[in-house]
Amino acid sequence: MTRYPLLDTISDPAQVRKLDRRQLPQLADELRAFLVESVSRTGGHLSSNLGTVELTVALHHVFDTPHDRLVWDVGHQTYAHKVLTGRRTGMAKLRMHGGVSGFPKRSESCYDTFGVGHSSTSISAALGMAIAAKIKGETRKVVAIIGDGAMSAGQAFEALNNAGVADADMLVVLNDNDMSISPPVGALNRYLARLFSGSTFNAARKAGEKILDFSPSLREFAKRAEEHVKGMLTPGTLFEELGLNYIGPIDGHDLESLVPTLQNLKHLKGPQFLHVITKKGQGYKLAEADPILYHGVSKFKPEVGIAGGPSGAKPSYTQIFGDWLCDMAAADPRLVGITPAMREGSGLLRFSERYPQRYYDVGIAEQHAVTFAAGLACEGLRPVLAIYSTFLQRGYDQLVHDVALQNLPVVFALDRGGLVGADGPTHHGAFDLTFLTCIPNMVIMTPSDEDECRKMLTTAYRRDGPSAVRYPRGNGPGVAIDKDLVGLALGKGEIRRRGRGVALLAFGSMLTPALTAAEEIDATVANMRFVKPIDRDLIIALAAEHSLLVSVEESAVIGGAGSEVERVLAEIASPARLLRLGIPDHFIEHGDQTLLLASIGLDPDGIIAAIRARPNLAADAEQQMDPSSE
Ligand SMILES: Cc1ncc(C[n+]2csc(CCOP(=O)(O)OP(=O)(O)O)c2C)c(N)n1
Ligand SMILES: CC(=O)[C@@H](O)[C@H](O)COP(=O)(O)O
Numbered sequence: 001m002t003r004y005p006l007l008d009t010i011s012d013p014a015q016v017r018k019l020d021r022r023q024l025p026q027l028a029d030e031l032r033a034f035l036v037e038s039v040s041r042t043g044g045h046l047s048s049n050l051g052t053v054e055l056t057v058a059l060h061h062v063f064d065t066p067h068d069r070l071v072w073d074v075g076h077q078t079y080a081h082k083v084l085t086g087r088r089t090g091m092a093k094l095r096m097h098g099g100v101s102g103f104p105k106r107s108e109s110c111y112d113t114f115g116v117g118h119s120s121t122s123i124s125a126a127l128g129m130a131i132a133a134k135i136k137g138e139t140r141k142v143v144a145i146i147g148d149g150a151m152s153a154g155q156a157f158e159a160l161n162n163a164g165v166a167d168a169d170m171l172v173v174l175n176d177n178d179m180s181i182s183p184p185v186g187a188l189n190r191y192l193a194r195l196f197s198g199s200t201f202n203a204a205r206k207a208g209e210k211i212l213d214f215s216p217s218l219r220e221f222a223k224r225a226e227e228h229v230k231g232m233l234t235p236g237t238l239f240e241e242l243g244l245n246y247i248g249p250i251d252g253h254d255l256e257s258l259v260p261t262l263q264n265l266k267h268l269k270g271p272q273f274l275h276v277i278t279k280k281g282q283g284y285k286l287a288e289a290d291p292i293l294y295h296g297v298s299k300f301k302p303e304v305g306i307a308g309g310p311s312g313a314k315p316s317y318t319q320i321f322g323d324w325l326c327d328m329a330a331a332d333p334r335l336v337g338i339t340p341a342m343r344e345g346s347g348l349l350r351f352s353e354r355y356p357q358r359y360y361d362v363g364i365a366e367q368h369a370v371t372f373a374a375g376l377a378c379e380g381l382r383p384v385l386a387i388y389s390t391f392l393q394r395g396y397d398q399l400v401h402d403v404a405l406q407n408l409p410v411v412f413a414l415d416r417g418g419l420v421g422a423d424g425p426t427h428h429g430a431f432d433l434t435f436l437t438c439i440p441n442m443v444i445m446t447p448s449d450e451d452e453c454r455k456m457l458t459t460a461y462r463r464d465g466p467s468a469v470r471y472p473r474g475n476g477p478g479v480a481i482d483k484d485l486v487g488l489a490l491g492k493g494e495i496r497r498r499g500r501g502v503a504l505l506a507f508g509s510m511l512t513p514a515l516t517a518a519e520e521i522d523a524t525v526a527n528m529r530f531v532k533p534i535d536r537d538l539i540i541a542l543a544a545e546h547s548l549l550v551s552v553e554e555s556a557v558i559g560g561a562g563s564e565v566e567r568v569l570a571e572i573a574s575p576a577r578l579l580r581l582g583i584p585d586h587f588i589e590h591g592d593q594t595l596l597l598a599s600i601g602l603d604p605d606g607i608i609a610a611i612r613a614r615p616n617l618a619a620d621a622e623q624q625m626d627p628s629s630e
């Protein structure tokens with residue numbers, strides 16, 4: 001006996017369109033139950049997906065997908081979309097290597113019209129598609145579905161600004177659940193809340209309630225009428241001022257509202273804007289109660305839920321950072337902690353509770369976050385910007401132009417450096433060492449363990465210039481931590497193992513596999529610590545004593561730490577050969593972090609294999625260094 005009798009009949013959206021509208025609530029209920037069951041087995045994003053079930057059903061029921069385009073924003077809320085578009089079986093391997101991606105991906109399905117993972121791109125892409133249809137003379141609808149959090153990013157407004165005058169047939173659906181990953185922030189959130197609780201809306205509702213208390217069915221009618229009235233009476237909104245036809249807000253869980261409204265909007269010309277109200281975690285009580293905890297989940301038992309807080313095992317690098325931030329804030333009143341909407345993910349929850357006046361969540365606004373930090377630094381404060389490596393890509397020009405060029409003391413606490421695993425190529429912090437090393441004035445540190453991470457954060461904080469401390473997602477090797485706020489000698493690495501012939505120059509997370517590999521090939525191992533300024537003396541000394549140097553970094557092999565080693569060897573015209581190991585020049589798929597690292601040779605076996613695959617490198621160098629050795 002199946003739990004999903006109606007869902008079992010759906011393998012593509014055409015079958016959703018064949019359903020009678022009155023069947024859709026049952027489909028939504030079954031879909032929601034399936035998502036809780038499936039995600040509890042695989043882990044992934046949950047509360048956002050539970051909040052978009054009805055909206056997804058309605059969109060695929062009303063629009064002729066994939067001819068009509070659905071463009072999702074961030075894309076973490078598209079599991080219902082994936083199930084309805086033929087990937088229900090694939091959900092069993094969600095975010096696993098070779099399995100379904102956790103985000104829309106063009107190569108995965110024709111229904112995934114645009115690859116996403118970073119927020120606030122949907123309106124831009126949808127406008128592009130709408131204009132393309134116009135230029136090509138094709139008739140199709142294009143719908144962008146964007147959350148209230150994603151709406152807070154600059155690119156969303158850049159796109160609205162353009163869409164409002166672009167004379168393109170497109171629909172923006174704002175999925176407003178009054179939540180980002182962290183609690184909502186910003187003036188836009190307050191504005192949207194006003195729209196929902198607008199005085200006109202309240203007056204109509206109060207009047208309605210007075211006359212309808214005696215008749216439930218009339219009350220139900222009034223509820224719908226109230227939504228309609230609200231949509232009509234709400235004064236001209238920000239979005240209308242930008243040239244979009246604003247409708248809403250309507251209940252994003254009420255298919256009786258959603259379907260007719262979308263059907264009406266489908267036939268309107270020009271840029272349309274539908275504001276729907278949903279609940280993050282809808283339909284699963286534990287997620288409704290704590291949508292932040294259930295935003296991204298590991299495997300759990302639905303009947304029990306997930307236990308919050310750290311598991312008590314080794315502290316993650318994120319926790320090391322969060323503890324250091326509180327300790328340094330206690331020692332220095334100038335410290336200001338900043339996050340672009342990733343309070344929990346970046347480890348700032350405790351800091352935000354203990355130092356609320358010095359804590360700033362600027363929303364999903366990385367560009368603003370970087371320059372905001374620069375402004376604080378100009379006035380003598382000490383900003384610490386906690387930001388995922390991949391999301392710093394959004395604020396790169398601001399780092400160069402507003403921070404480094406002015407040599408301002410901003411600390412970039414770069415979390416998720418290297419491969420992140422299940423989130424895949426949109427989220428791997430694969431490029432930071434490359435895009436940072438070429439920037440003058442930057443100091444770049446890569447801790448190899450928890451204690452070094454803390455010391456490097458202190459070193460960064462005490463510099464009178466910009467610094468980045470880059471650490472991976474997850475835990476370190478588990479060393480004892482010195483709680484004193486002491487730093488390191490700038491630009492100095494250390495020898496961790498003495499061997500012969502080959503020297504492994506390890507950066508950050510690669511020290512552990514390098515030490516393991518060195519045991520097998522009796523290599524020297526250096527813990528380089530600094531990408532910039534690189535320890536030139538150490539490299540020269542190693543080059544004088546070894547015929548082959550091997551740089552190992554969990555970052556793009558092009559540029560980055562290896563290029564700094566190469567530059568030193570070239571300057572001294574060393575005969576020592578250099579082999580550079582890192583993330584190869586292609587995007588790395590999603591999957592288990594350890595498996596992914598092994599797949600690209602950034603594990604002990606891979607390091608050994610890379611060296612043994614190039615015997616000539618060492619032999620050449622030996623010969624050049626000591627011709628008599630022939
Ligand atoms: C550029 C960028 N910054 C940060 C993130 C991390 N992130 C993922 S989901 C999310 C919150 C999105 O909020 P909203 O758009 O309201 O979607 P909801 O989760 O509420 O459905 C954030 C900040 C991201 N994906 N992209
Ligand atoms: C969708 C999104 O961008 C975030 O939810 C991200 O997946 C968080 O990553 P972590 O799980 O590494 O915090």
Ligand SMILES: [Mg+2]
Pocket residue numbers: 147148149175176177178179180
């Ligand atoms: Mg939201």
